[in-house]
Amino acid sequence: MADTIIFQSLPARPAPIKTEGLIPWIRSNLFGSWQSSLTTVIVAGLLLYFLPQFFNWAVLTATTNNNADACRADGVGACWGVIKEKYRLILFGRYPFEEQWRPLVATLLMVGLVVASCTRVFWNKWLGVLWVVVLAGYFVLMSGGVMGLSKVTTDRWGGLPLTIMLTTISLVLAFPLALLVALGRRSHLPAIRSFCTIYVELIRGVPLISVLFMASFMFPLFMPQGVTIDVLIRVLAGITLFAAAYMAEVIRGGLQAMPKGQSEAAASLGLSYWQTQFKIILPQALAMVVPGIMNNFISLFKDTSLVTIVSMYELTGSLGLALNSDADWRPYKLEGYLFITGIYFAFCFAMSRYSLWIEKQVNKSKLR
C-alpha cells in the first residue's frame, strides 16, 4: 500500500532586496565588498579634502573685480578679473581693437557653417555653395580692404578666430588629400604606391613642430626669388599635409576592412576604377572609420595650438601675448590658462559627443 504524499506548498520566500534605485546602487557600487568600501572611503576622503579647497579658491574667495590691487589683497583666491580685463586680447589677439567685431562675426559665421554641415537638414547640394560663400565672406571680413573695411594684415590675426580658421580650412583641405593618398597606398601601380607610402611614413615619423619649423623657416628658401607666400598660408599648408597623413592611415584602415567581393562585384558590373571607389568602396569604408576620422579632427583642433611656437598668436599664443608683458596681471596667468582650457575643452568635448551621434547615424543600416 502506497503512502499518498500530500502536496504542501513551501512557505513563501522573503521579498528580494530592492535592486533598483539610489540606495541599492550605492550598496553594490560603493560598498560591494570590504575592498570596495575601503577604496570608497579613501577616494572620497581625498576628494572631500581637495575639492572644497579648489572650490574655495575658484568660487568662494575669488574676485571678479578687474582691478589688480583687489586681487593682491590677502585671502583672495582666484582672480577672475584678469579675464574681464583681458578677454578681448585673449580672444582676438592683436587684431585692431575697434575692428574686433569683424573676427567675431566672421568666426560666428564659420562656426555656424560647421555646425550646419554637421546637421542632417543641410546635407544637400547647396552645402558646397554655402561653404564657398561663407569662406569668401570670412576672408573679406577678416582681411578687409574692400567695402570700406580697413585692411588688416594676416600677422595681426589671432586668438580664437585663428584657431577655428586653421582647424576648419586645414580639415577641409586635408580630407580629400587623405582620400587620394589612402587610395594611392592601395594602388596597383608601384610608383604611386611608393610615393604615397613614403609621404605617409615620413610625415608620421616626425613631430608637427618640425613641419611647422619647415613651413616658417625653410619654405622661403624653396620659392623662386621675389615670390613670397604669407606665413599664414605656409603654416596652413604644413598643418594640412601633417593632418592628411594621419587621416590617410585611418581611411586606409577602412579600405582594408572592405571585403574583396565588393570591388569584384563592381568590376563585374562594368564600373570604372573611380566609379568603384566613389560609389561602392568609399561610402562603406568611410562609414566604418567615422570614429577614427573624428578623433583626427579633434587632435587637429588641439594641434593648432602649436603654431604659437612659430610666433602666430592663436588662442594659446594670444594668452601669452596678453599677460606676459603686463606686470600687473602676469601673476594671474593660471586663471587665464584655466579660461582657455575651458574653451578648448568645450570644443573638443562637443566634437567627441558629435562623433558618438554620427557613429549611431552611419550604423543605422546595420541595426535592422
Added chain:
Amino acid sequence: MAVAPRTPPKKRDWSWRSQAFRGLLYQIIAVLLIGGAAWFLAHNTAENMRIRGIQGGFDFLKSPAGFDIGESLFHFDSNDPYWKAFAVGVSNTLRVAIIGIILTTILGTLIGVGRFSRNGLVRGLCQAYVELFRNVPVLLQLLMWYLLFTELLPEIADARHIGPFFLSKGGLSFPVPEWSSSHYFTMLGGLIGLGAAWWWRGRTQKRFEETGQLGSMFLIPAAIIIAAALAGWVAGGMPTTWIVPKKGEFAVEGGGSLTPEFMAVLMGLVLYTAAFVAEVVRSGIQSVARGQSEAAQALGLSRGQEMQKILLPQALRVIIPPMTNQYLNLTKNSSLAVAIGYPDVVSISNTALNQTGRAVECIAIIMLVYLTTSLSTSFFMNWYNAKSAIRER
C-alpha cells in the same frame, strides 16, 4: 561537314587603351611631376642660398657652439662643438621619452583597468580623468605645469622639504648614493640575479607544462634578483654613504636633482598620454569576448585574478598596435619641450638655427632624429607584437 574550329582572334595585351599602358602612363606622369617639383624646390633653395650668401653643409657641426645648456647627462660647456650640443639634445629627448613611456604605461593601464572597477567612484573618477586630459591640448598642459612649477612653488630659500627631498622653484632635489667602485659588485650581483630569475621562470613554466603545478612567476624571481644584488652589495663592502642635498644660501646643493623644466615636460606628457593609453587599454579589454570573463567567474577566480590571468593577456594582442602609436606620439610630443625651454633636440636645433642660419641642416637633423626613434620603436613593437600574437596552426 566538319568545320575547323576557329581559334579566337589573338588578344593584343598591349595597346594604347590597355590598362597596363594607362597604368604606366600615370606612373610616368606622377614620377615626372614629383621629380620636377623636387628639382624646382632644390634649385630654388640652392639659388636662394647662393644669393643670400648662406653656406650649406654640415661642417658647422665642428665649430664651437657658444651657448650653454641648462641640463645635460654629460659635461657640456659653450666651447664644445655643435655636434656635442646636438648629442646633449638627443640624450635629453630620449631621457624624457623613455621615462615618460614607462610612467605612461603604468598610469594609463591603471586608469584603463579602473574603468572596469566594481567601485562606482573609481569608475567615475577614471572616466572624468580621461575626458578632462585628452580634451585639452598637450602644449597648454605643459605650459600650465611649467607655470605651477616655476611660479607657485616656494622660492629656493624656503624650499619645501620632506626628509631629504627638497621641492622649490629650483626643482626637486633628492639623495643619491655616493658612487664608489664597490657599487660594481652590487650591479654584478643584480645581473647574476637577473640570469637566475630568468632560469627560475623557465623552470617553473616547464614544470607547469609537464605537471600542471603552479609556481611563482613573479615574487620568487623578484626575490632572487633582490637577494643577489644585496649579496653583491655585501661583498662590495657595504658602502652606505649617500649624498644628501642641503639647503645652501642660493640653491639646494648636492644630491640628484630634476629641473622644473624636466618635471613639467614629463608631467604634461605622462598625464596627457595616459588618458589615451587608458582608452586603448579599455577598448582592448572590451574586445575580449564576454564568455571569457564569465568562464573565469565560473571557475571561481577573483576579480583581480580574472583581470590579470584571463582578460589582460588576451587584450594585449589588441592593445599593442595602438599602444605603439601612443608611445610614438609621446616621443614626438616631447618636441613641445621647446616651448618651455627644456633643452631637447628641437630646442637645441632652434638655437643652432638662429645662431648659424642653417635652416635646412638643423631641421634635417630634427627630422632624422625623430624618424630614427619612430622607426626603431615601431620595429621593436612589431617584433613584440609578432611574439605575443596567437600562434595558430
